[in-house]
Amino acid sequence: MTSAAATRDLPLSDLRPRRSVGSSLWNIARRKPIGAIAAVVCIVLVLVAIFAPLLAPHPPDQVGFPRLHAPSLDHPFGTDNLFRDVFSRTIVSSRVSLGVGFTAVFLATIVGAALGIFSGYLGGWVDISVSRVLDVIIGMPPLIFAIFMLTVFERNFMNVSMTIAIIYMPTTARIVRSSVLSIRNLQYIEAAQAVGNTPPRIMWRHVLPNVFAPIIVVASIQIGNAILTEAALSFLGLGIATDAQPSWGKMLQDSRSVWQQAWWMSVIPGGAISLAVLAFNLFGDALRDVLDPRLRGTS
Numbered sequence: 307m308t309s310a311a312a313t314r315d316l317p318l319s320d321l322r323p324r325r326s327v328g329s330s331l332w333n334i335a336r337r338k339p340i341g342a343i344a345a346v347v348c349i350v351l352v353l354v355a356i357f358a359p360l361l362a363p364h365p366p367d368q369v370g371f372p373r374l375h376a377p378s379l380d381h382p383f384g385t386d387n388l389f390r391d392v393f394s395r396t397i398v399s400s401r402v403s404l405g406v407g408f409t410a411v412f413l414a415t416i417v418g419a420a421l422g423i424f425s426g427y428l429g430g431w432v433d434i435s436v437s438r439v440l441d442v443i444i445g446m447p448p449l450i451f452a453i454f455m456l457t458v459f460e461r462n463f464m465n466v467s468m469t470i471a472i473i474y475m476p477t478t479a480r481i482v483r484s485s486v487l488s489i490r491n492l493q494y495i496e497a498a499q500a501v502g503n504t505p506p507r508i509m510w511r512h513v514l515p516n517v518f519a520p521i522i523v524v525a526s527i528q529i530g531n532a533i534l535t536e537a538a539l540s541f542l543g544l545g546i547a548t549d550a551q552p553s554w555g556k557m558l559q560d561s562r563s564v565w566q567q568a569w570w571m572s573v574i575p576g577g578a579i580s581l582a583v584l585a586f587n588l589f590g591d592a593l594r595d596v597l598d599p600r601l602r603g604t605s
Contacts, residue, residue, distance in 0.1 A: 334596055341592020347585040355400040362394040367549040374568045384570040386560060395552050396574055402546065402553040404582070406463065407533035410470035414532075415525045418475040422482025423509050423517070427490055433483075440476040448473045449538065456544045466546055470535050474528050481524050485517040519597040527590030530583035537579050554579045 335342035354361060368390065375385040383392035425436035443451075455469040489495065490513075498508045539545045540555025547556035554575040561571035 338592040338595065340588055341595075344585045344588035344592065347581065348589050351400060351404060351582055351585065354397060355404040358398045358401050362397045364391045364394040365550070366390065366395045366398040366552055368394070374564065376568075377570055383574045384568065386571050387564045387568070388560075392557075392570060392574055395557060396554070396578055399547070399552045399554045399557060399575065400578070402540075402551055403533050403536055403555070403579070406467050406470065406536040406546075406553075407529050407582075409463070409467040410532045410536075411474065411525050411528045413468060413471035414473075414475040414528065415478055415521060417471070418478025419482050419514075419517075419521050421475075422479040423486055423513055425479070426483040426486025427509050427513055428505065429490075436479070436483075440479055443472060444476050448535070452535070452539055453542070453544060456539065461544060461546055463546055466536065466539065466544075470532050470539075473535065474532060477528070478521070478524050481520055482517055485520050486513055489513065489516055523590055523594040523597060526593050527587055530586035530590075533582050533586070534579065 369388060371381065371385045371389050371391055373385065373389050374387055375381055377384045381391055381393060383396055386392055386395070421436050421440075425433040452469050452473065455472075456466065459465050495508065495512060498512050503511070536545060536553065537555030537558070540547050540553045541559045543559065545553055545555055547553035557575035558572060558579075561568070561575070565572045
């Protein structure tokens, strides 16, 4: 009787069956159709980058094709001035462009989130020191800083990724810090302090889970920006692209001398960069609207 009475006293919302993951994703896709399309495009781009060697019909550095051949059935994206297939090079280029972008954002997110949590929760001289370091990094022009770093240090995959990560790390750190400041004095944090939890444990067990949503949103948006930065560096000759492992920025650089004769050599890689940047930015915007409880009922 007690169990039945307790069941009758529960609100109807608690008696409804929980939605499955597929149902929840479908509801989100209906509310955010543009974000859903962007997510599909992002997944397709990642899959293309992973399976690029299998999808490319020819090796990216293979020569012997007609020079500056317009797009056709044999060469969907045409050929370049060095007798290479542009379609194969565009597919393989996604590996370098997306690989550097994802690695850079991963490093920027890890370091930036850690600095933001430390400075926001500990405060005092830690907050002041971290903020001044971030101010110095933000005060430097990003492209000039990247050129300086890649001129001094060897240009390889990790150094390029770390350089781009340093550029975007302050943004992550500041957003995380502001989120930590908004929850630092809440009751569950004070309760954790009252029972004797150490600051590292509180930051790991209580602070990090509650600022995880903005971290994911910022990371998803920064992927597109990191891809654009890598393309700019490759266009300037500061990337890691080679003939066997090209990138979209390097393909744009190769098209400078013949773009009037072969429009596809600049339009194809430029369109790939634009598609990737737009898809990740739209996906990040939709993810922000879904994860931010203040914006869930606005659409």
